Each structure stands twice: as structure tokens, then as C-alpha cells.
Amino acid sequence: MKRALARLSTDAVHGHGHRDVYGSHIPPIYTSVIYEYIDYELGLATHIDRGTYLRYGREENPTTRALERVVAKLECVEDALAFNSGMAAISTVLLWYLKPGSKVVVPMELYSSTFVLLNNIAPKLGIKVEKVWPSAETIAEAANDLNTVVFVEVMTNPTNKVIDLDYLSKHLDLERTMLIVDNTFTTPVVLKPIKYGAKLIVHSATKYLGGHNDVVGGVVAGYKNMITELWDWRRVLGGILQPFEAYLVLRGIKTLEVRFEKQSNNAKAVAEFLAEHPRVEEVMYPGLTKNPYHELAKKLFEKPLFGGVLSFRIKGSYEDAVNFLKKLKIVKRCPSLGGTESMAVLPTKSASMYIEPEHRKKLGITDNLVRLSIGLEDVNDVIEDLAQALSI
Numbered sequence: 001m002k003r004a005l006a007r008l009s010t011d012a013v014h015g016h017g018h019r020d021v022y023g024s025h026i027p028p029i030y031t032s033v034i035y036e037y038i039d040y041e042l043g044l045a046t047h048i049d050r051g052t053y054l055r056y057g058r059e060e061n062p063t064t065r066a067l068e069r070v071v072a073k074l075e076c077v078e079d080a081l082a083f084n085s086g087m088a089a090i091s092t093v094l095l096w097y098l099k100p101g102s103k104v105v106v107p108m109e110l111y112s113s114t115f116v117l118l119n120n121i122a123p124k125l126g127i128k129v130e131k132v133w134p135s136a137e138t139i140a141e142a143a144n145d146l147n148t149v150v151f152v153e154v155m156t157n158p159t160n161k162v163i164d165l166d167y168l169s170k171h172l173d174l175e176r177t178m179l180i181v182d183n184t185f186t187t188p189v190v191l192k193p194i195k196y197g198a199k200l201i202v203h204s205a206t207k208y209l210g211g212h213n214d215v216v217g218g219v220v221a222g223y224k225n226m227i228t229e230l231w232d233w234r235r236v237l238g239g240i241l242q243p244f245e246a247y248l249v250l251r252g253i254k255t256l257e258v259r260f261e262k263q264s265n266n267a268k269a270v271a272e273f274l275a276e277h278p279r280v281e282e283v284m285y286p287g288l289t290k291n292p293y294h295e296l297a298k299k300l301f302e303k304p305l306f307g308g309v310l311s312f313r314i315k316g317s318y319e320d321a322v323n324f325l326k327k328l329k330i331v332k333r334c335p336s337l338g339g340t341e342s343m344a345v346l347p348t349k350s351a352s353m354y355i356e357p358e359h360r361k362k363l364g365i366t367d368n369l370v371r372l373s374i375g376l377e378d379v380n381d382v383i384e385d386l387a388q389a390l391s392i
């Protein structure tokens, strides 16, 4: 692991390393798609090494590069690549790495589109996808073959189960296994997957990194040699993050730590309120001391912050959950998470739709389950809104 030279928030603000002749501190939005050939022969080459020089906007952009420097610093890794969505990042990684005969081990609770992607490419590439119970023990047990990729989200969505990355790193043969961690929910504020042997770390920058619900983006971070190979795939698959979007993420990421801290504290207050509410059957949030994953999360996370996302089961049926959603005023009925606005969804109708029904049942993703992503509003207003929507 590359040693962090500065603390996270300092890198979030200054890590882009932008300097120019005017002395400006903010990286400009470079809209140019074209860059004049410095060397005519190199300019025409079909293969160029990343970093040789800029040539064309689908290959590289200085604003996007500034964001990549920041994310690499926050994740304490050598390099990063930014994409035009989290799914563009994930699909480029999988298309690059998987080959016929590969096996992918994933927890059965995973972001839906990642599942859809794996289900769609598995028969085409001749790869095997094994979906197992979301625990480090079951994942390690399933991942004992050559050419195995383990892809995990450390805090699962929507039931917030925590996967013991420390156990996983000690029980996987990391020389033979490619460990990829989706750090969207946990963020480098509380988790640096590189410490646990992850070779690549992926993010939906649409969530906490951007943080303001105004930009779709994705990032892959990791070792330089892999990022350089991936860059070659990004430039032909065409998923580079565009400069204006890169600027928005660069701007949002400066406040990542303060936002994550306030959202975590707000979510904890909401979870405590819901846990005492007579219309609530169960609250799933590892920040609650009674939660079965609390001690593990405390051990794994660098700070006692458990994120802004929690789920709860409302007493009653699907209709009761829908009625609750309809009555919300401040909390918005929206599918995303990690941003400034508080949002609510029914996972069986959104992010968990493509999890097999029998897996949903095992995991506790029922029709009366509501997922909340708590934002930056005054938490008293959020709690009052939830209270009035829960009243009969």
C-alpha cells in the first residue's frame, strides 16, 4: 500500500495537484477534444502508452485526470481512472479481466445492474458466476479455484450486512484471486480496500464522491500496471468521464469527509428513532449497537461512522410501505443514495429487483422493506417527516 502523505480531507481538497501560469487553485474544465500532435509519428501510432501525451478526448482529459489523482490519493493507491458511470467502470473492469473459464464469486446481495451485467456476459464469455451468502466465510470457501474473481460490496444493499474484509484477505489466495471491492457505500473515509489485498477498487461516483445528486460518474482505483491496461480498454470502449462531470465530482469530493460524517450521524439518529417506533418491525443499520454487524463494522471501519443508508421493515404489507412512501414530504421518493437529499425507495421495486426471488427471501428483502438514504437536511425535520408518514 502506498503511504498516504496527507490526511484524507487535505488530499480531497488539494490532491488534484493543479498548477498553471495564472496561479489558479481550481482545475479548469478543459473542453478541448483535440490536442495538437507534439510528435507526428507518435500522434499517428495505433498504440500509445498512457501519459505519453494528450491526443484525443476519448482517451484522456486534464480535468478528468485531476479527479483521478484525487481518488488515487484518497484510496491510497497508485492510480485511478474515471468513467461516465459506476456501471461503465464495473463493465470495463469485467470485460478487461474475465476470460473463458473464469469464475466470479459474488455475494447474492449485490447492486442489481452488476448482477444483470454478470448474468448477460456469463454465457457469452463462458464464465461461471457463483452467488453465495454475503459473508467472508462463504465467499472464501467458494473462491478456491484458479482464475477466480471475487467482487464484493463490503456493506450490502439494502440489508446492510457487513462482509469481513479482514477475514477474506486472510483466507483468499490473493496471488491467484482477483479481489475487487466496490467501495461506493463505505467510501475511503472509513475503508481502504487496498489494505485488505483488493487489487481494484470501484466506485459509483454518482453517490458519495459526487455527493450532490447532480452528476453520474464512476471510478476504478488500484495498481498502476492494471490501471494502465484498463485505460487501453476505456479508450476503446469509450467510457471516459467527461470534463464538466469530472469538475462536478472534483468539487463534490472536497466535502466527502464532512458529508459522510454528517450523513452517518443523521442516519444513526433516524435509525434510533425508527427502532423505537411501534409501526416498525426491524431496522437494518450497523450503527445501532444491537445490530448483528455492529461489532464487525466497528472493527473494520476506520471511524465509528456507518454511512447514510439504512433500511427498515414497516409492520404490514407492500401496500403499507407504498402508503408510507406516498406521505413523505421532505424525503424524496428516488432511487439513488449518498447525496445531499434524503431519499426513500422500496428495494424490491428498484435496486434489488434482479436478485433472484429465493435469494431475496433468504436475505430478508421483503415487499415491506424500505431503504432510506439520509442526506444533509436538519435531521429533526427528516425525523418529523418520517413520523408523520408513519402515522395512521
Ligand SMILES: Cc1ncc(COP(=O)(O)O)c(C=O)c1O
Pocket: 085, 086, 087, 088, 111, 113, 153, 157, 182, 184, 185, 203, 204, 205, 206, 216, 217, 218, 336
Ligand atoms: C454499490 C453500487 N455500485 C455501482 C453502482 C452503479 O453506479 P452508477 O449508477 O453510477 O452507474 C451503484 C448504483 O446505484 C451502486 O449502488
